[in-house]
Amino acid sequence: MKKSDFHFDLPPELIAQAPLPERSASRLLVVPPGNAPFEDRGIRDLPSLLREGDLLIFNDTRVIPARLFGNKATGGRVEILIERLLPDNEARAQIGASKTPKPGSRITLDAGGEVEVMGRDDAFHQLRFHVDAPLEKWLVDAGRLPLPPYIERAPDAADSERYQTVFARHTGAVAAPTAGLHFDEALLDELRAGGIEFGHVTLHVGAGTFQPMRVESVYEHVMHSEWLNVGAELVQQVRRTRERGGRVIAVGTTVVRALESAMREGALQPFAGETQIFIFPGYRIQSVDAMVTNFHLPESTLLMLVSAFVGRERILAAYQYAVAQRYRFFSYGDAMLLFSKDAG
Template sequence: MKKSDFHFELPVELIAQAPLAERSASRLLVLPPAPAPLADRGIRDLPDLLQPGDLLVFNDTRVLPARLYGRKTSGGRVEILVERVLGANEARVQLGASKPSRPGTAIQLDAGGEAEVLGREGEFYRLRFTPPPEHADESLEKLLLRAGRLPLPPYITREAEAADAERYQTVFAREVGAVAAPTAGLHFDPPLLDALRARGVEFGHVTLHVGAGTFQPMRVDSVHEHRMHSEWLNVGAELVEQVRRARARGGRVIAVGTTVVRALESAMRDGELLPYAGETTIFIFPGYRLRSIDALLTNFHLPESTLLMLVSAFAGRERVLEAYRHAVAQKYRFFSYGDAMLLFPPA
């Protein structure tokens, strides 16, 4: 299986560069099991598409303003994208610089203070941050909250604006630690959540802190040779009990986003969902049988991406690519600020 098996042609004008005026105004492409036809709906139709007793599972991670800028003592400009905060003052980061940075390299931060390169870990660097004297007790997380910039995805070609600070977070974001939003959750606003509650749909939450590696392209042609980046997750005992109760009453477990799928599948043990907190490098592609969910709400993903492969593992590659061709023809909006799909597994 090759990454080219998951290619599709996407006109650049369909890549959403900004959110709609209202979160729940997005379109929704429904993929029932074949041979039932695709259906063009809207996100606000979700209460009609779901059933009383269904359980929607959200990712409650919160995006850090994880981008910083500075200058090496040698003079070169540097862009720092924090991938993972490691304790109070160290982090794993991506560095955008004209030349590779050696251990011991000092970076003077535009926000004040300094970062020292400790070493390299694959595509990432490890940095130690020292706050400026006027913020002597400031942790790295507080530095980011004070002076960091929101790291919009690379396919959004404009700079982050003030409105993105709110719109690139879900309304239920609470656990700080991600550098990218769980974008399927961006479609939900309080009126839609109220309508779903009135329908009898329940809500549960997991946490998976989306890392900067999510934007890295697959660099090998063979799908079987790819190795996923590590991300931290927590599937709590309360969510596990919610899933058990939903199944017992005949309800369906519906993941809101691929990050929820990765979290739930990482917490499966011998066919049973159990509480789990820790790292995951799980890579889901066709041939993998998903056992934790009954339906998936997700945005449209990049060609040849691991997320498109995950969706294909759930609903079938040909079926998914058929849906993507339909979405392009019908001018759906793609990627983080784009429209969504509701997928069901083959009958």
């Protein structure tokens, strides 16, 4: 199985550069199981597409303003993208510079304060921040939102709200769980009124989610690591949903990755820790019956994940259809409702 097996042609103008005026105004492409025709719907149709007793699971991670700029002692410009916050005002981060800074060197930040380079591990540097507040709090005012690289504009004031889900609670992500961006309070209220239950996991999306696969063979790829928490309460919610015949529906691929990482001997178990799970065709996703997800990049690991869920040929046909119908792609784009190829 090769990376190129997951290629599709995408006209650049279909890459959404900004959110729609309303979160729940996005289109929704429904991909039923089997060979049933695709359906053009809207996110606001979700209450009629789901059933009383279904369980929607969201990722409640909160995006950090993780991008910073500064200067090395030599005067060279530096861009810092924090990957993960660590104790004692330290962080794991990517550094963009004409020449990689050495351990022990310091970077003067545009926002004030300094960064000390402690060391390097693969693509990430260990940094210590010398700033006038705890790092997480300091970043709220000093950092910039890390919009994905395919959004070809600078972040604006609206992004600070719209590149964050309305249910974001636990700070730690450097990219939004984008399927959740479609849900506003009015839609959530309507789903609740229809007897749909909500559950939450936390998976702090890392900068690695934007890294292209650098090997052609799928079997040689090593996934980046991300931290997650699947709590005991969520495990009980899933169990009760299954017992009453309801469906478990993930809002986003990050939820699927979290749940599958917490599967033990065919059953969901509480789990908190790191995951490097890589899901591609041949892997059987057992934790969910359906998922709401955005459209993903060609040849990406996320496209491989949804291919495992509905079948490679089926998902590529759906993407070809979406291109023809002028759906909007990627983080600020439209969504899909996918049903497992194993569904009855």
